[in-house]
Amino acid sequence: MEHYKLNNRNVSNISERVSTPQYNRENIKTGIVHVGVGGFHRAHQAMYLDQLLHDASNSNWGICGVALLHFDQKIYNTLKDQDGLYTLVVKELDGTLTKRVIGSITEYLYAPDSPKAVIEKMASPDVKIITLTITEGGYNLNEATGAFNLDNPQIIHDSKNAAAPVTIFGYLTQALKLRKETNSGPITILSCDNIEGNGDVAKKMLLSYVQFAEPELLDWINANVSFPNSMVDRITPATVPSDISHLAETSGIEDQWPVVCESFQQWVVEDNFIAGRPNLESVGVQFVTDVEPFEKMKLGLLNAGHSVIGILGGLMGYSTIDEAISNPAIATFLSIYLDNEVTPILHGLDGMDLPKYKKTLIERFSNIYIKDQIDRICSESSAKIPKFILPTVYEQLKSTGTINYAAFVIAAWAIYSLGLNEKNEAINIKDAQQDVLFEQALLAKNNPEVFLAQEAVFGNLSKSAVFCEAFTKAYKDIIAFGVEKCIVEMNSNFLIKK
Structure with a gap:
């Protein structure tokens, strides 16, 4: 040819x-x-x-x-x-x-x-x-x-x-x-x-x-x-x-x-x-006439979903999004997070079939031919997390809703920011705040809540006792048991209660 x-x-x-x-x-x-x-x-x-x-x-x-x-x-x-x-x-x-x-x-x-x-x-x-x-x-x-x-x-x-x-x-x-x-x-x-x-x-x-x-x-x-x-x-x-x-x-x-x-x-x-x-x-x-409901849906479901898979999968040693979501524990964790923490804050989506949209998201993330690199998805997380995940956290805290899955992801990110996955392999971190994140992640090893003190990323989230408690528990659990064992147990407990 x-x-x-x-x-x-x-x-x-x-x-x-x-x-x-x-x-x-x-x-x-x-x-x-x-x-x-x-x-x-x-x-x-x-x-x-x-x-x-x-x-x-x-x-x-x-x-x-x-x-x-x-x-x-x-x-x-x-x-x-x-x-x-x-x-x-x-x-x-x-x-x-x-x-x-x-x-x-x-x-x-x-x-x-x-x-x-x-x-x-x-x-x-x-x-x-x-x-x-x-x-x-x-x-x-x-x-x-x-x-x-x-x-x-x-x-x-x-x-x-x-x-x-x-x-x-x-x-x-x-x-x-x-x-x-x-x-x-x-x-x-x-x-x-x-x-x-x-x-x-x-x-x-x-x-x-x-x-x-x-x-x-x-x-x-x-x-x-x-x-x-x-x-x-x-x-x-x-x-x-x-x-x-x-x-x-x-x-x-x-x-x-x-x-x-x-x-x-x-x-x-x-x-x-x-x-x-x-x-x-x-x-x-x-x-x-009003894009806001659609923006909120996409940022909270697709973009946040990407970050969830990327951070958890990256810490577990996966390199692409489709590989990570093929792990049933990650897929179940993501579904529970989207259904239980994000969906309750979404409103005004006339004509949108949310269950179908979420099902389509899982299919898109699972596309084995796309091979979306986790280090790309997790790049600039210090700018993405405030846009994709924290708005859900703030609204859930305001309405006394659940924030446990989001807190777990943020805790995993704190450990991810140390630059090594659970296989002791180097993580390719691309972030304008990389040096600050690393310094705070080091300090968090002795006091996890220190990671939340980065006001440029988290605003005043560190003042929420509810979130700090969930974050600290998740951090200590990940350190003690690893990501996969933790999310398997979280998923199991959620499904039993449900």
Whole structure:
């Protein structure tokens, strides 16, 4: 089989083997700037836009991707070499692979080398929407106070170096300032990150920065920028070398960075676009007046579920999510947690079949063809746990509900943060707070509650006697008996009482 490098020149040859864009990419105008072009964006938003662009009436909605950080240079170079093209490989539960070349990213910029170009692109009158996948930790939020962290050295840098910012807030502020000066019109900033009320958070954080750095811009932003909330969902594991080689062997496509994902996809968006929007409902996006119930469901069930499996499985020595949930004790623990601690706090989900959704989640986690790495799922847990698990804890404490399973997961995370699993193997921890977590985890060996004293992660949770008692018991039990024996007993006791 002849092999072809993925680029515009070879698309016609590749189209004989897999689905490719059936629209003229040269005729596509950029209407969306996306910051944070990782695997998820390419499996989700860019995929939806690719579908939409097959209708010629939507040719104004191409994407300009922005690589914001220095470590984004590899994906930038890859997409530049491939003319923005990449292969999306959907892995079905039965192992079937559906391959498709995506063409919606028609421009790409590397911010560290071209800050002026990024600011000008964001300020272009053709651009109506700026979308974000900058991860939970990218919003510079102090979890203890809910406020913008003005002490961040990068924020201070941006306030003094307007022409060469390094944070998303510096870029957005200068772009909006330029839009105002050039009368380029209003714009929507759409967060697609796993944060409850992500649009509200994006607005609050941006306005906090603007108040600090460019206060004269506040009135214009309030009148000309909208911040819809959104909920996104598609499991997208990191691409591994075997994905690249398998694509080349089976399809003859030499793609330096294809994206693999599950078949499930969901995007629920608040219909609040001040400068207009593409007709995404025609390709399955759901527009609603209130996203919050759907966000809460997804964060509390899917994202928290991932963290539960990852932390428990990682501590037990598993390396992928599907391996971990194949352990009946972990699967039962997760089901009890979702049913008994999360589901009671979910409301307003008209039209959602929650039992079916939870059943589907277990199936998705169990997909043996996805091979989602536990170290990816557990990366940046210091930013994820406050978003995924702690809201459930707070609501359950408020209503005197049960928090034992959540407390067990947090206790397991404290031990996980020491960096060794129960097989005495090193855990690959990727977390901006890794050093602090390790220090607190060491202190917790003598006094478990010390781990909860990290206000930036846990807020005032350490003041809850109920939670501290459950956490301490779980911590000591895990140390004494190991994760598996503990959760088998917890599950058994729960089912007996039930």
